[in-house]
Amino acid sequence: MSDDEADPELLELLRQHLQGKLNVSEEPETGVLESAEYVYDNAIDVAIDMRSTKRAAAAIHSQMQQKNYSTATWAEHELHPKAKDESTVAFIFTMDLLNFSFWSELPDDKRFAVSYRDKTWTGYWSLVASIQRALDEDIPITSSDFWQSEEECTLECLRHVFRSCTDEEIPLLEERLACLREAGQVMYEKYECSFTNLIDAAAGSAAGLVNILARDFACFRDEHAFDGRRKPVRFLKRAQILVADIWACFQGEGYGEFRDIDKITMFADYRVPQILNTMGCLYYSPLVDMTVRQRSLIPSGSSWEMQLRACSIWCVELIRREILAQHPDTKVNAILIDFFLYDLMKEMEANNQETIPHHRTRSIWY
Numbered sequence: 001m002s003d004d005e006a007d008p009e010l011l012e013l014l015r016q017h018l019q020g021k022l023n024v025s026e027e028p029e030t031g032v033l034e035s036a037e038y039v040y041d042n043a044i045d046v047a048i049d050m051r052s053t054k055r056a057a058a059a060i061h062s063q064m065q066q067k068n069y070s071t072a073t074w075a076e077h078e079l080h081p082k083a084k085d086e087s088t089v090a091f092i093f094t095m096d097l098l099n100f101s102f103w104s105e106l107p108d109d110k111r112f113a114v115s116y117r118d119k120t121w122t123g124y125w126s127l128v129a130s131i132q133r134a135l136d137e138d139i140p141i142t143s144s145d146f147w148q149s150e151e152e153c154t155l156e157c158l159r160h161v162f163r164s165c166t167d168e169e170i171p172l173l174e175e176r177l178a179c180l181r182e183a184g185q186v187m188y189e190k191y192e193c194s195f196t197n198l199i200d201a202a203a204g205s206a207a208g209l210v211n212i213l214a215r216d217f218a219c220f221r222d223e224h225a226f227d228g229r230r231k232p233v234r235f236l237k238r239a240q241i242l243v244a245d246i247w248a249c250f251q252g253e254g255y256g257e258f259r260d261i262d263k264i265t266m267f268a269d270y271r272v273p274q275i276l277n278t279m280g281c282l283y284y285s286p287l288v289d290m291t292v293r294q295r296s297l298i299p300s301g302s303s304w305e306m307q308l309r310a311c312s313i314w315c316v317e318l319i320r321r322e323i324l325a326q327h328p329d330t331k332v333n334a335i336l337i338d339f340f341l342y343d344l345m346k347e348m349e350a351n352n353q354e355t356i357p358h359h360r361t362r363s364i365w366y
């Protein structure tokens with residue numbers, strides 16, 4: 001074929017494409033990273049210190065290597081479910097439906113806590129312990145059928161499931177019941193009460209599953225107005241950590257197999273901003289700093305809160321890029337960095353190491 005004759009196969013492909021016959025599917029995007037960068041670019045009360053972020057990236061990488069931090073770490077936690085089957089998918093879905101707002105203003109011996117397997121659990125682990133304890137007591141807390149039953153899944157039943165070994169009950173109990181009720185309804189109407197049908201609907205895309213959760217479940221739709229921007233900014237924290245927990249638990253196989261898992265960002269909670277500030281990566285304006293140190297409430301949906309959450313996501317993205325720039329062969333993503341930072345923060349708290357307090361926002365989003 002002479003140089004100036006086009007390849008007939010290529011021409012055919014082009015013709016089909018132009019006729020729209022090719023299903024050139026757009027890979028889904030969650031819009032979270034774009035939101036985080038937008039808020040970061042427009043933030044005036046929270047900033048990122050680039051020198052500290054670069055230094056933190058080196059420290060995080062080396063500690064993750066030393067601790068051999070990987071998806072396997074997830075199942076090593078004593079309370080996390082071990083079986084690699086559908087019951088564990090149901091467990092993780094239930095857990096991340098309710099994975100929010102455990103913080104308390106009371107001292108440790110008076111704050112909401114759960115006694116389970118001869119230990120006292122607080123924070124996130126109080127949630128996991130409560131679900132394990134309910135299953136031990138044959139309460140079907142991970143069944144979406146149960147969540148729909150107004151006779152069985154009552155506020156009293158949930159109060160029993162989350163019963164505390166102190167005088168303080170779990171925060172936002174009514175909101176947690178509402179999340180279960182709504183999710184039970186959606187699972188019945190759209191997914192035949194099967195969580196694996198829900199995962200299948202994403203066809204192997206992590207971003208696709210996050211978008212499906214945000215589309216179908218109002219209680220996962222963690223997006224908010226910011227600064228008059230037409231489009232809401234999206235954090236989708238519990239939708240993202242749900243996908244990440246499934247990926248980590250199943251170690252990227254079976255139900256945990258996602259071709260685009262690296263599109264998941266850091267989960268904008270109240271612990272990772274705290275450690276990023278403690279490491280000097282996140283800078284708070286004097287007014288924000290004072291408010292956080294005084295443990296004063298920062299309203300849900302406020303500009304300060306948006307800036308705290310978004311700059312944390314963007315900071316972890318910069319840490320991820322820096323680690324990959326210095327160590328191109330490292331298997332690292334925002335999820336593993338995030339898991340590492342959360343666990344590091346909890347270690348520092350357990351060792352009573354001096355850190356800035358976490359910010360206080362009460363909501364169902366994180």
Ligand SMILES: Nc1nc2c(c(CN[C@H]3C=C[C@H](O)[C@@H]3O)cn2[C@@H]2O[C@H](COP(=O)(O)O)[C@@H](O)[C@H]2O)c(=O)[nH]1
Nearest residue numbers: 099100101102123124267269270271272338339342366
């Ligand atoms: N960004 C981020 N946020 C996380 C976690 C986890 C637990 N993930 C486990 C799974 C794998 C990891 O290795 C962890 O062991 C909980 N949270 C959030 O923190 C808050 C609870 O804080 P506290 O009350 O102090 O326990 C609450 O908003 C909760 O949603 C995480 O990993 N990343």
